[in-house]
Amino acid sequence: MKLWGGRFEKTTDALVEDFHSSIRFDQRLYRQDILGSIAHARMLGSVGVIAEDEASDLIAGLQAILEDIQAGKVEFEIGAEDIHMNVEKLLTERIGPVGKKLHTGRSRNDQVALDLRLYLREEIDQSKALVVKLVQTLLDLAQKHLETWMPGYTHLQKAQPITLAHHLMAYIQMFLRDLGRLNDTRKRLNVSPLGSGAMAGTTFPLNREKVASELGFDGVTLNSLDGVSDRDFALEFLASASILMMHLSRLCEELVLWSSGEFQFIAMDDGYSTGSSIMPQKKNPDVAELVRGKTGRVYGDLMALLTVMKGLPLAYNKDMQEDKEQVFDAVDTLQKCLLVVEPMLRTMQVQREAMAGGAKGGFTNATDLADYLAKKGVPFREAHELVGRIVLHCTKQGIGLEELTLSEYQTISPVFANDLFEAIGIEHCVRARKIIGGPSPETVAEAIRQSQAVLLKLLEK
Template sequence: MAKLWGGRFQKETDRIVDDFHSSISFDCRLYRYDIIGSMAHAKMLAKVGIISRPEAEAIVSGLTGIMDDIEAGRVEFSVAAEDIHMNVEQLLIERIGEVGKKLHTARSRNDQVALDVRMYLRDELDGLGQLLAGLIGELLDIAEKHLATVMPGYTHLQRAQPITLAHHLLAYCQMFSRDIERLKDCRRRVNVLPLGAGALAGTTFPLDREFVARELDFAGVTENSLDAVSDRDFAVEFAAAGSLIMVHLSRFCEEIILWSSAEFDFIELDDAYSTGSSMMPQKKNPDVAELIRGKSGRVFGDLTALLTMLKGLPLAYNKDMQEDKEALFDAVDTVKQCLKIFRPLVATMRVKKDNMARAARGGFTNATDLADYLVQKGVPFREAHEIVGRSVAYCLEQHKSLDELSLEELHSFSSAIEADVYEAIGVAHCVAARRVTGGPAPEAVQQVIQTARQRLAKYKAY
């Protein structure tokens, strides 16, 4: 096949070079954006008088037919045509003849691919935002059912203070809310039209870039032609935002894996989202959570690949930048796949309230509350901290918990302790007393859920 750019060449490229250069195997997914962008470009060329309106109509009609045929599976892309842009143009010329050769006027593949990738990522950002919003909504529903489900909170994976499952889940709602904000912010920088930058220096033709921006729903146009074709910051920015989404999913999955173990026994995963062992018949494995945790590394790798690809490139476009798409596509696909399966994973898990409550009563999670009780009785906090530390050491020797100590035993550590201490260090009271904004008390958590639902309504409109 003769190359559309082959005028100055005296011999054909080697077959191995064609295979090495070709990106059609992965950038074919951009076909819709390439065609829609080309339609807008053709309309603009007619608007400013570079081609006639009948020519633009013939181009748009031909492109519409190509899109229909691609979506119906009637098009076989050519490796020799290298990429989606040249494949579409070659098909257009075959179908409508000489007028098809006018489409590429005042345009380069450099600004064309930048346009396609931005349009693709813009749609994917919207879709990922909706998936995150759906996950947040699911977590809020679960949280409302568990406002009073007491569980231990941890630091250093050691039981620290009692909280509720609702409070724990809302921590992830906060993380995923920030993820949505990052995607929205990234979208703002994605949504700038690069078409019109040409290969690197614009064009002598009187283009109406603002018309194309309106046609394609871009907020504005790029202000520097060199930057327009060489910028992939937006892809890096998404990969970074996607990496953080995966960090949050991975942390949550790690807790699900722990909680579903016999050692914790806080939850049981649904059979539909678990797997077994080929050898050990008793096993029920949290493989979905483990695989999400593992897939985080793919997205981190995609981010590293994009950064490394860009770090040494002089302006403007370089062939290295063809490597942006596979990394970007993989990051998008991986994050999307993980979000889609994680939501039903948590929606179907069974919470073992009694086991959570039993764990919250162990490990001296009410020790801080005993110290706070002493402070309220007038004991300086540092002294109270030392008193409770000695009390805990005594409990460990006696194999007791703090609330199992008699008043006489407690008096031996501080005369400030009175009979009301037992209410103060009861686990349920420890949680309920933390009414501070952002705390685990049920009424505080309920208020946060209400605020989160209001914020969620705005996300769903995004």
């Protein structure tokens, strides 16, 4: 008989039983569910709702079930619907009628909200640790490549010379913001909904704060309707995970481009590449491509839960059972991607000469030539037009700006002098950009130091 079956005269249809059950996926919450029940049982005993010895029996029984599940000795039942009912059924079978007292003052509605918060809190901490490791690897790479010259791009067209360190630092800033978002999400979810009951609290004198403190929460929810029906915290995590995956995807897209024969800026390690079943010469960046693809999967998890929650009236509705699979999938996908991207970056080979060669082509020093004229007193808009004409001429001749002679430059403007060639040298173009946020090695080195300090502060929160 169902634990809730007193109201019913006939059993649930077999098809409905299978359709309704969530134990196939929510069994993943068994540890959080049992830890929450232990704290609830201890509180029930301390406030006198049940006898102290009954609370002790409940706690001992729950701890034994936890150990047996972890040892693989428990087989969950579809008919018991979910992890909450499975645990309670096991507990009652093992310790007798006192097991039926565990659910006093509690509903599955506030119980599942508690379990999911506990689960996400742990997974956010795990995800943060993986992001931190990724940022540290990127910081190490940036430190090694302060003077690895490369072209910067806009519209995927060569724009201005920068360094690989400067390029990597852009992603470091993104991932540091991702850490901040995960911190904020964790802070907002870290309140206990237990005690909200089905939707209107309970008449039992529960000590909600005691349970919250034992489980490591910062406080309790202040409205019972909100406590059982809120999934903002799950949506916020999915949104944060989606943004983080977007950043991973952008980085991986560049690795795919850079490892191509057209760029040859990097060579992926064999351990993070795959081959072709028909073309023996191929070395494919499949890992980076798959991260790019899995980003859409996490986006889908966010959109699915947003759609589930759209238009739901207060308080709990069965639709909300669909929250867990989206959260589980996003957690798994995000963490697997973080796990593989970090060593892929750490083991790739940077082709410095190819990057430097790329920086010299495509007129990446054209802006510096215009700046040179502006510093000589030529209005910038006029300088821009003059350099545009020079670029057009060089394009037709198939040469670079540095290949024109001084006399040729002076036929265009008498302002040009011998110092122009130093001004448009690729290294000078980069080193001269010492403004905060710029690509000069000196500036990037300081940005690395500041980013390391930011990382430490984020770890303290």
